[in-house]
Amino acid sequence: MQKNEQGVVLLSGGNPQIAKGDGDEPVQAYIAAMPGWKSALGKRLDEIITRSVPDVRKAVRWNSPFYGSEGGGWFVTFHVLTRYVKVTFFDGTSLQPIPPGGTPKSKEARWIDIYEADELDESQMTGWVKQASALPGWVP
Template sequence: MDAYFATQKPSDRALLDRLRAVVLKALPDAQPALKWGAPFYLVNGKNITSMAAFKEHVSINFFAPPEVLIDPTGRLEGEGKGNRALKVRAAADIDPVAITRWLKAAVAASG
């Protein structure tokens, strides 16, 4: 997993490192895994979150039905029934309180 982070451009790496720190603090027992070329974090064998770098942003995904991912500011994006994503373009986009809430909701929804 460290190899994925090491290969990212410095600006993306900084954002990914901050996101990873939030995930590890919120879910200290999560199991890291590299799936489909991206870092995932699992709890009890179920995907809870993943993150990846893209051309103009990094993204953190939350694997839960949208109705449990309380998002009063409308920052989460996606159309599927089982996940939503937060696009991060700058450190200011990383709200540890909201991300922790979404991570805990994803764990609860995973059964």
């Protein structure tokens, strides 16, 4: 079992093991525990989401930060993998343009994988977040 500098257990692919919790605090703990360059990306994603949806609801579920609306379900999450961070929109097939990741089994969900050398298109991410937040969210 690998741990990072803060003593947080890193699961498969370096994903931080953060206890389930609601609010900004567990999300910020997750982002701080993301290894290497991924933490800075997590901060940027969190800033984009919070700026785009000021009343966003935040939580950590299944060792990933989730963003949604009160009573409306979750619309986006991200997750650390070995070489990239996966940003998933639960109703991604309703977004324009549709995010590139998807399989026949992923139903409406679509995602974008962001690698260290990638330039984050903040304008596109902002557009997707705003669109996704206006749709009915995923309710587990």
